Amino acid sequence: MVPFTNHTGVAAPLLTDDMNTDQIAPIMHSRSLKEDYKAMLFHRARHREDGSEDPDFILNKPQFRAAGILVTGQNFGAGSSRESAVWSMLANNIRVIVAKSFADIYRENCLQNGLLPVVLDAEDADDFIGRVVAADGAAPFTVDLVKQRISGPGGSDIAFEIAAADRTRLLEGLDDIGLTLKHMAQIVSWEQRAAAVQPWLQHTQDSRQA
Amino acid sequence: MRGLIFRNAMPRTLFDKIWDFHRVGQRADGRDLIYIDRHVLHELHAHHAFAQLAKQRRPVHRPDLTFAVQDHTVATKPGRDDDTNPSGTAFIKAMREGCRQNGIRLFDIDDPEQGISHVVAPELGIVLPGATHAVPDSHASTVGGVGALAFGCGTSELAHVLATQVMALKRPKRMRVRLDGRLGAHVSAKDVALRIIAELGVAGARGHVVEYAGSAVGAMPIEQRMTLCNLNIEMGGRSGFVAPDEATFSWIAERPFAPQGAQWDRALESWRTLTTDENAAFDREVTLDCAALEPQITWGTDPSQVVDISGRVPEPGAVDPSRRAAAENAFAYMGLAPGTPLAGLPVDRVFIGSCTNSRLPDLQAAAAVVRGRRVATGVVAMVVPGSSSVKREAEAAGLDRVFRDAGFFWGESGCSMCAGGNGDRGQPGERCVSTTNRNFENRQGAKVRTHLASPATAAATAIAGRIADVRQLLSEVA
DSSP states (O other): OOOOSEEEEOEEEEOOSSOBHHHHSOOOSSOOSSOOHHHHTTHHHHBOTTSSBOTTSGGGSGGGTTOOEEEEOSSBTBSOOOTHHHHHHHHTTOOEEEESOBOHHHHHHHHHHTOEEEEOOHHHHHHHHHHHHHHTTSSOEEEETTTTEEEOTTSSOEEOBOOHHHHHHHHHTOOHHHHHHTTHHHHHHHHHHHHHHOGGGSOOOOGGGO | OOOOOGGGSOOOOHHHHHHHHHEEEEOTTSOEEEEOSEEEEEHHHHHHHHHHHHHHTOOOSOGGGEEEEOOSSOOOSTTOOTTTSTTTHHHHHHHHHHHHHHTOEEEOTTOTTOBOHHHHHHHTTOSOTTOEEEESSTTGGGGGGGTOEEEEOOHHHHHHHHHHSEEEEOOOEEEEEEEESOOOTTOOHHHHHHHHHHHHOTTTTBTEEEEEESHHHHTSOHHHHHHHHHGGGGGTBSEEEEOOOHHHHHHHTTOTTSOOHHHHHHHHHHHTTOOOOTTOOOSEEEEEEOTTOOOEEEOSSSTTOEEETTOBOOOGGGSOGGGHHHHHHHHHHHTOOTTOBSTTOBOSEEEEOTTTSOSHHHHHHHHHHHTTOOOOTTOEEEEOOSBHHHHHHHHHTTHHHHHHHHTOEEOOSSSGGGTOTTSOOOOTTOEEEESSSOOOTTTTSTTOEEEEOOHHHHHHHHHHSBOOOHHHHHHSOO
16 A cells, blocks of 8 residues: 655635445446546536536545545545545545545555545634635645645644554555464454354355355 | 453443454544455456456455355356456456455356355355455445444555455444334335435435344344345445344354354354444434335336335425435336336336345245236346355256246346346336335436335236235135
């Protein structure tokens, strides 16, 4: 995973709640194992019925076409667990999402891929949204994970909280599987214990083939 | 100093008991490593995870506890094969190859027990009470209906489970939803679940594992409990389950992968202790009286926008201010003015299926409505059984004839029109009553207007050609 220390970019305000992963990364009509994640991001919202770009969609506006930070409302990433809803952000160089809250699975998928999910409480979020709207893409914001601060036009730095462990994982770009594999001896001994007390869990057999 | 006396331990919830038993240890970053007893893959995620592991030269730790099912992209046309849905072909083949290389039991597209993973795993006894379960799909907690603790995940976490057989999780909070009262005629778990989501909102259970309890849950057959737990994610829940009881144990007994003989007796003894202790503390408790509940239906574009079947699209003033913009958006997308009654709205399409409502009792409930009647002219109506086993059982009971004689399409098993990943989609502007789980914009096809409801309501709607109250339809003299 690519480590995350800080990211500077235009912040685009997508001011809706409950944005779901069907909207973020719609299922494309012709799909393949190597999808075009860049094109997938908000594919439906970005286009009108005739297939042309919808100039009113926030990421189609000239000042937000190269946005690096997405600013949104409550419960971002609800719905399907599809990880393409994170990969499509990264494919567009959006490496930070600032929200009032995230859906659980989406947040996990962010952490797995070095996409920083920042949660601001309602007051800070509204303050930040005001500054993002006022900046209107004219000047970038910087999100610094080392200092846990957002800086940019329109006011002083905004501090944000993130669990220390999640912060470390992002800063160091830690390999999640590698972290767990350090516990393989514990896993194997758990398996042995479980096999003794709940053997049906450690064993699968189709009884018709016994 | 005295030794450990469990007798005096704090009362615990069933969630805590299952979590604590499966807790292998704690990782350096503070996450609990939770052992996954049963892991089921599907083709949309599998190839990415297999490719990642191959690149890292990491083996699958427990292929014997891992299963795979082709479900999201498979066509439903009779006689289907890998190529019937061309956009699924590469996914189907890649998972087949990954399973072969890694020694994983695959329920392939032509397997007599293929189906939707959440339907197949419990019906074969692969998932068991008190077991932990992971699926790279948000509806994983469907199997909570048999008392399993299931977690949906993404592709990276899927690779993690393949390599380690554990998930690294933060301990969720506990919530109990108590459902009291006896459900009325033609009111089902689907109606109950939609009402819960309406009351709690689409993020109402975020960060929580939900235990569904109470007399209404106890009275539900296991398949209905699965419907209830399936919809848990639609209010953002991390997982959801029903504590197993004697009905669960009878349901599981004799299923092919369930323990047999002396193992069964031992398992049963253990499963009977899978209860929440009296006085165990929950972070949140909610109670809902279901006695007067009507059939429910969604009017909008998220699963919390729900009304009684006799209800009307709400006036903006009646909507919580924080949800008003979403409501305005939904009025426009759904083509519905505030105050419009739901019953009587003409529909173009009806879909009965998905991990939410495609088990045999769901099809029986729909068939009971359809029997001897005809689908209204101009309505495209489909039934897609949740598994090939369900399909076979339904055919043995003659349900396929009931549906086909009425004018329904009777398909091969898979996820089908739930997310349209197999090409089964509606046409722009169509109004569709669907037994699925998400009424999101464009999910069932571009501009398709989805109303979520129970199988009985969907069946009644297909017959009437308009959104219908099944209770009225059945009370009319034919």
